[in-house]
Amino acid sequence: MNEFLDAVEFFTKTVDNLKKGIVTVHSSLEEIVLKASANEMAYIDNRRDAKGKFGHDFWGSLNRNWLKTQGINKKLLYSKSEQFPDFLFKVRKNQGGLTRGSLLELKDSKGGSIASFNSTLPTKRKSLEEVDVVNNKKLVSKIARITDGDLAQTEEYYNYERNCFYLVRTHKNDNRAKISIVDGSFFETVPKDHLIYQMFLNVLRGHLEKREIEIPPETLRQVEEALSHVTDQTIIAASQVIEKASVRPRLRIMAEVHSEGNPHSSFYPQISDGSFNLILQASPNASALRRDLPQEIPEVEAFSIYHKRNGEHIVFQFPAMSRNISLGKYL
Numbered sequence: 001m002n003e004f005l006d007a008v009e010f011f012t013k014t015v016d017n018l019k020k021g022i023v024t025v026h027s028s029l030e031e032i033v034l035k036a037s038a039n040e041m042a043y044i045d046n047r048r049d050a051k052g053k054f055g056h057d058f059w060g061s062l063n064r065n066w067l068k069t070q071g072i073n074k075k076l077l078y079s080k081s082e083q084f085p086d087f088l089f090k091v092r093k094n095q096g097g098l099t100r101g102s103l104l105e106l107k108d109s110k111g112g113s114i115a116s117f118n119s120t121l122p123t124k125r126k127s128l129e130e131v132d133v134v135n136n137k138k139l140v141s142k143i144a145r146i147t148d149g150d151l152a153q154t155e156e157y158y159n160y161e162r163n164c165f166y167l168v169r170t171h172k173n174d175n176r177a178k179i180s181i182v183d184g185s186f187f188e189t190v191p192k193d194h195l196i197y198q199m200f201l202n203v204l205r206g207h208l209e210k211r212e213i214e215i216p217p218e219t220l221r222q223v224e225e226a227l228s229h230v231t232d233q234t235i236i237a238a239s240q241v242i243e244k245a246s247v248r249p250r251l252r253i254m255a256e257v258h259s260e261g262n263p264h265s266s267f268y269p270q271i272s273d274g275s276f277n278l279i280l281q282a283s284p285n286a287s288a289l290r291r292d293l294p295q296e297i298p299e300v301e302a303f304s305i306y307h308k309r310n311g312e313h314i315v316f317q318f319p320a321m322s323r324n325i326s327l328g329k330y331l
Contacts, residue, residue, distance in 0.1 A: 004280055006089040006102040007165045007181050008289065010037045011278040011316065015297060018276060018320045025177045025274060025320045029106040029167055030054070032179070033087055042101065042147040043088035043140055046080040062146075070146055076139075083135045084120050088144055091151050091160070098156055101148075102163045103131070109170050114262050117255040121195065122187035124281075125161040133237050136250065170264040175321065176273045178264045185281040187261055189309035193231035196253075200227050260308050263315075268305045274321030279305075282312035290314050 013036035017023045023032050030046060031054055038044075038056040050056045059067065059077060067077070084105065091101035103126055107115045120126075120134045128141040145152040164184035171177045201224055208215060215223070230236070239248040259265045263279055271277060280286045282304070290302040293316055301317045 002092075002094065002099045003163060003283075003285060004102075004165075004183065006037075006040070006100050006104075006163070007183070007278060007280070008293075009040070010104075011181055011276075012293075012297065013037060014276065015300065015318050018318065019299075025169075025179055025276060026172065029108055029169060029179075030086075033104065033106070033167065037087075037089070040089055041087055042090040042144040043085075045083055045086045048078045048080050051078050067146070071142060072146070081139055083137070083140050084131060085140075085164075088140065088162075091148050091157070093151055098151065098154065098160050101160065102165055105164070105166050107166055107168045108172055109168075110172055112170050112176075112262075112264060114168055114170065114257040114264070116257075118252075121192055121253055121255050122166060122184055122257075123164055123192050124184040124188050126164055127159050127161050129158050133235075136237070136239065168264065170262075171273075177321075178271060178273060178275055178277070179320070180263055180271070180277040180279050182263060183280045183313070185310060186263060186279060186307060186313060187255075187257065189261065189307070196236065197227045197230050199253075200230055263305070263313075267308075270303055270305055271315060271317065272319065274319065276318045276320040278316040280314050280316075281310070282314055286314045289316070 010033070014023070014032055017032075017035050018025075023035050027035075030049060034044075034050055034054045034056050038050070038054075038058075041058070044050050044056075044058045047058045050058055064077070068074075085103040086106045087104040089100055089102045089104070091098050093099070105117075105122075107117075109115045128144065131140050132138045141158065145157075148157070151157065166182045166184065166187070167179070168182050169177060169179045204223065204227075207213075236251050236253065239250040241248055260267050263271055263277070280289070294300050294302050297318070299318055303315055303317070304312050305315055306312055
């Protein structure tokens with residue numbers, strides 16, 4: 001269950017907070033995360049509001065003079081860095097190496113669509129190396145190394161593939177509000193490498209069509225073969241040095257979610273208004289959780305939804321706006 005333990009613990013703690021009225025489905029997403037999992041984080045992007053609005057000092061008892069020697073100046077201590085992701089869980093160690101350390105990105109929307117991904121393609125996994133290139137700076141990994149301590153000194157730490165989860169809310173200001181912790185697999189329905197090179201191929205085809213240029217099928221096949229090697233987002237997102245150019249251009253890949261990739265859309269009517277959900281790709285571990293979690297939290301209903309492009313996902317749904325909620329403990 002280690003593959004999604006960060007998300008499961010965040011879900012169960014938030015359910016408890018919803019029961020106790022500590023948060024509601026209309027609370028800020030940052031508050032929901034911090035009230036449940038603040039002490040589990042290796043990186044918080046908005047450290048300013050974490051401390052000022054929600055009373056959480058990300059740095060805790062760490063010596064400020066020592067932090068300065070690590071490159072954390074006074075401005076960085078309590079600022080909103082505007083880097084991806086919004087939150088990064090601490091890694092753990094097991095017999096096979098590192099585990100956990102998931103990424104959590106927040107997506108809030110007044111309407112029924114999921115807000116666009118403006119800095120990176122949503123995927124099932126990402127390493128800190130990829131995060132740094134997407135951000136065009138190493139701030140996230142710098143802070144995470146400090147807070148992860150000795151575990152950050154392991155050889156695998158920087159390239160360790162971390163699970164990505166997305167905390168998504170739609171209709172945030174009314175009674176149709178839905179909040180879900182979504183496994184990145186719900187958005188990454190084709191391999192990221194394939195998605196990237198097909199995007200460039202579509203751009204080429206669009207230009208050829210606009211200019212009414214015809215290319216022999218064999219030539220186009222060779223071009224497609226060449227573009228199939230353009231798959232590494234860390235290279236694409238890096239600044240490029242062009243001979244004689246006085247600027248260094250870089251591509252910023254953005255993504256909009258198709259309706260079928262939105263678990264809150266009409267394609268998935270089982271996900272109710274006013275609910276708080278955990279959505280995981282079907283797997284043996286998810287199936288075990290489907291059996292066990294409702295026994296621990298009777299108010300949670302577990303059921304399957306079927307993503308047209310990526311198969312079965314298991315939903316754990318808590319009726320967050322229900323007035324008939326038992327306040328019994330479950331942890």
